Amino acid sequence: MTEIDQMMAELGRNAKDAAASLAHASAAARTHALEAAADAVWARRAEIMAANEKDLAFGRDKGLSAAMMDRLTLDEARIAGICDGLRAVAAQADAVGQVIEEWDRPSGLHIRRVRTPLGVVGVIYESRPNVTADAGALCLKSGNAVILRGGSESFHSSGAIHAGLVEGLRAAGLPEHAIQLVPTRDRAAVQEMLTMVDTIDVIVPRGGKGLVGLVQREARVPVFAHLEGIVHIYVDKAADPDKARRVVINAKTRRTGICGAAECLLVHREAQALGQEIVDDLKAAGVEVHAQGLDGSVPATEADWGMEYLDMKIAAKVVDNIDDAITHIRRYGSSHTDAILTEDDAAAAHFFSRLDSAILMRNASTQFADGGEFGMGAEIGIATGKMHARGPVGAMQLTSFKYLVEGDGTVRG
Structure with a gap:
């Protein structure tokens, strides 16, 4: 097993353990973590902008287009927007445990269909460092652990934002491994994520056609994706x-x-x-x-x-x-x-x-066409497939459901 394989396997195990804890964590704790994260990100804004300067220099050296450089750039106003997004997600109604539907059967059974987290979400994204906060917040709000793999261009910015998210988790007494950031630019980490069927429940790619096409072709884990925005x-x-x-x-x-x-x-x-x-x-x-x-x-x-x-x-x-x-x-x-x-x-x-x-x-x-503008606080991406999630993927779309069935000594004839 290579060093990258070992690192990703450890991230996966940690995420799975964190997901088990989050599944029964209180809505108040998740909300507290996001509010504390917003405060931490704002307090760290100078550090985040200094990290972003390193990424912008990297982007200029790579010859990124003006549009891509714009997506990469963070200033105080954009960091304020990130914090507003964290607070907006925190303020949303909690989806976990929500009763979607309930009914009684002639057999005497009472059945409820209830929202439940997906488990572990893997997010692979390119130059926009704000996705670190958006994806981390939405996964946490919906009771999911997340493994974030940002683009090489946003490596330093994402790391600085992630530190604020971890500070929020710590303040709320939630497992710090609930939001993990892959600590390498090595593309082998992406390839490994796509096959982590034992620990990742869904992959969300957010980026250009090359990235999304790669994920859709090679992932063994289920994918929420859009290939292009034509x-x-x-x-x-x-x-x-x-x-x-x-x-x-x-x-x-x-x-x-x-x-x-x-x-x-x-x-x-x-x-x-x-x-x-x-x-x-x-x-x-x-x-x-x-x-x-x-x-x-x-x-x-x-x-x-x-x-x-x-x-x-x-x-x-x-x-x-x-x-x-x-x-x-x-x-x-x-x-x-x-x-x-x-x-x-x-x-x-x-x-x-x-x-x-x-x-x-x-x-x-x-x-x-944006989850924030749809009232979701933020989005993890826009899904164009027809299975499970479509359009902006917010906290609600990052849940599945389970059936809770109650009887009274009820047996089937």
């Missing part, structure tokens, strides 16, 4: 021009490096003049528009459809009608988030019923 916005013929212009600019330019950023604009032929105004707005904001049927920056090619730019670029296309837009999204989309801009209720209902993306929106920026 997000479409369809401007219907009944779109309100002011709303449409405002929403599209925000959806593309607010933060280009997140998975909810718009990547393709579809415009109804009868709204082509409005579509051109939107394209002109995007170009004026510095966006490179790869267009078909509109005067963009460059002509669109087949390669632009289904492209996740994560940059100041967007594909744009005129379609004949709403069904052509739906057909395009079904062919090139990733079942993440898609939006319609329209004042026509029937058109919106048609769009919502014909598409099966994890998140569908009307007259709202796709940048809202």
